[in-house]
Amino acid sequence: MKAKYDLVVIGAGPAGTPAAMAAAQFGKSVLLIDKREAPGGECLFEGCIPSKVLENAANRYDEVLRAKQFHIDESSVQIHWEEVLKDKEEIVAKRSKGALMQFERLPTLEFVQGNAVFDDAHTLLVDGTPVQFDKALIATGAKTSFPPIEGNGMDKVWTNRDVFFEKELPEEILFIGAGAISCELAQMFNKLGVKTHILERGERILKRVGEEAALAVQNKMIEKGIGIDLNVQLERVDYEEGRFSVLFNRNGESETLLSSHVLMATGRVANVDGLNLEKAGVAYDRHGVTVNEQLQSTQAHIYACGDCIDAPKFAHTATYEAGIVIHNMFAPMKHAVNYDKNSWVLFSDPQVAVAGLDEAVAKARGMEVTTAKYDFVQDARAQLDKAAEGFVKFIMDAKTKVIIGVEVVSEDAASLSGEAALIVANKMTTMDVMKAIHPHPTLTESFGRLAQQVFFQSMMRPKRG
Ligand SMILES: Cc1cc2nc3c(=O)[nH]c(=O)nc-3n(C[C@H](O)[C@H](O)[C@H](O)COP(=O)(O)OP(=O)(O)OC[C@H]3O[C@@H](n4cnc5c(N)ncnc54)[C@H](O)[C@@H]3O)c2cc1C
Numbered sequence: 001m002k003a004k005y006d007l008v009v010i011g012a013g014p015a016g017t018p019a020a021m022a023a024a025q026f027g028k029s030v031l032l033i034d035k036r037e038a039p040g041g042e043c044l045f046e047g048c049i050p051s052k053v054l055e056n057a058a059n060r061y062d063e064v065l066r067a068k069q070f071h072i073d074e075s076s077v078q079i080h081w082e083e084v085l086k087d088k089e090e091i092v093a094k095r096s097k098g099a100l101m102q103f104e105r106l107p108t109l110e111f112v113q114g115n116a117v118f119d120d121a122h123t124l125l126v127d128g129t130p131v132q133f134d135k136a137l138i139a140t141g142a143k144t145s146f147p148p149i150e151g152n153g154m155d156k157v158w159t160n161r162d163v164f165f166e167k168e169l170p171e172e173i174l175f176i177g178a179g180a181i182s183c184e185l186a187q188m189f190n191k192l193g194v195k196t197h198i199l200e201r202g203e204r205i206l207k208r209v210g211e212e213a214a215l216a217v218q219n220k221m222i223e224k225g226i227g228i229d230l231n232v233q234l235e236r237v238d239y240e241e242g243r244f245s246v247l248f249n250r251n252g253e254s255e256t257l258l259s260s261h262v263l264m265a266t267g268r269v270a271n272v273d274g275l276n277l278e279k280a281g282v283a284y285d286r287h288g289v290t291v292n293e294q295l296q297s298t299q300a301h302i303y304a305c306g307d308c309i310d311a312p313k314f315a316h317t318a319t320y321e322a323g324i325v326i327h328n329m330f331a332p333m334k335h336a337v338n339y340d341k342n343s344w345v346l347f348s349d350p351q352v353a354v355a356g357l358d359e360a361v362a363k364a365r366g367m368e369v370t371t372a373k374y375d376f377v378q379d380a381r382a383q384l385d386k387a388a389e390g391f392v393k394f395i396m397d398a399k400t401k402v403i404i405g406v407e408v409v410s411e412d413a414a415s416l417s418g419e420a421a422l423i424v425a426n427k428m429t430t431m432d433v434m435k436a437i438h439p440h441p442t443l444t445e446s447f448g449r450l451a452q453q454v455f456f457q458s459m460m461r462p463k464r465g
Pocket residue numbers: 010011012013014015016033034035036040041042043044046047048049051052114115116117139140141142160181271274275305306307308313314315316317318347
């Protein structure tokens with residue numbers, strides 16, 4: 001480590017790593033610091049990548065078990081969990097090694113393992129060693145937010161930091177919370193034959209997902225035997241003789257569920273404790289570091305992005321923000337973040353892909369919107385795949401027909417997420433979408449069909465006056 005850098009970046013996840021690399025490409029001297037010995041962040045080690053490796057294996061196993069419908073004998077299929085875990089380790093190691101090799105090509109970038117805390121507005125202490133900086137980026141991510149629940153089991157429950165390291169599949173697992181993390185993992189374990197149950201305080205699962213899409217996932221879970229208890233208040237989590245005893249309250253009545261494993265996924269809270277942000281004069285609250293729309297903190301030369309700010313918590317959103325930060329730090333023109341074009345995929349069954357604004361959010365902002373839906377039941381590709389459930393929905397500005405949001409529910413919604421993101425980011429109208437010639441038979445035809453449907457309906461509608 002040198003005594004001074006143009007930029008110090010705290011956290012080497014999907015926010016910090018691309019930011020550090022971009023600044024080094026600009027020729028700036030950059031110190032990238034992470035508590036872990038390798039770059040990648042929560043996304044690589046305990047988030048996106050491990051969850052998707054395991055889910056991928058579970059989905060393929062499940063597909064083979066369902067292959068009977070394509071006249072394939074599935075009778076002797078087995079899954080070797082320990083080999084799946086080895087695959088996960090290999091992919092994680094390959095990706096972090098790949099990042100380190102990219103760093104080597106950037107002579108002004110230095111990566112160090114260590115704990116960074118602020119000493120003042122221009123000094124960090126990295127494992128106690130002072131380092132001066134001109135600019136800093138806080139990209140420290142988030143962790144599971146634990147509700148204040150009593151019981152001797154609370155320090156034994158799993159979070160995403162434990163679940164991907166178990167050598168053996170659990171017999172049963174109880175998820176607390178029904179957000180994206182729980183739903184993806186519950187369906188994965190269910191496909192592998194693990195008895196799975198979810199407790200949720202809200203009246204439905206996936207509160208950040210449109211209601212129709214969330215219900216499609218909820219119904220599939222129920223059909224596959226995942227237990228779901230909604231509208232419950234968690235009261236205690238105890239652990240005795242190798243089993244958790246989870247006490248909850250529903251409509252004033254106490255109930256107990258027993259399970260060998262409990263996974264807590266009750267929301268995420270920014271990793272800002274212990275950074276000594278007060279010493280740097282950087283404001284924060286329980287949602288994370290306070291930033292303006294250029295991602296500057298209350299100290300103009302210190303920026304923050306990724307899961308440690310109050311914004312959508314996705315790896316690609318963190319990377320998008322990193323681009324904005326580096327631009328705003330070092331280029332003359334300043335850019336503001338625009339989450340109205342954010343997109344994401346829930347790797348559930350069926351999958352849900354979203355781009356842009358949700359209907360409820362648009363209406364809450366006072367926008368006049370109209371929606372149109374294409375049902376996959378009529379779709380050639382979906383029929384061929386024997387997966388004719390789900391839909392594509394456009395959320396449009398009622399007057400201009402600009403598509404401000406797209407929602408897809410399908411076994412393969414992820415494959416449509418790129419087009420959905422492009423439509424929204426480019427503020428395309430249904431006419432624009434109609435100009436593309438979508439290949440047959442693919443699920444992407446649904447976009448063209450839906451655009452045509454909207455166009456012909458508007459032609460047939462009697463004109464006013
Ligand atoms: C189970 C799970 C599945 C997910 N799946 C997806 C998915 O499919 N798609 C998707 O887009 N997103 C997914 N996410 C979310 C995604 O992982 C996060 O949005 C992303 O990791 C945020 O990136 P980040 O760089 O802000 O933070 P992180 O990836 O959390 O990285 C922050 C880094 O900062 C380091 N750090 C923290 N404090 C300090 C300090 N004081 N000193 C030094 N280093 C420090 C940490 O060690 C960490 O490596 C998932 C998350 C979970 C938990």
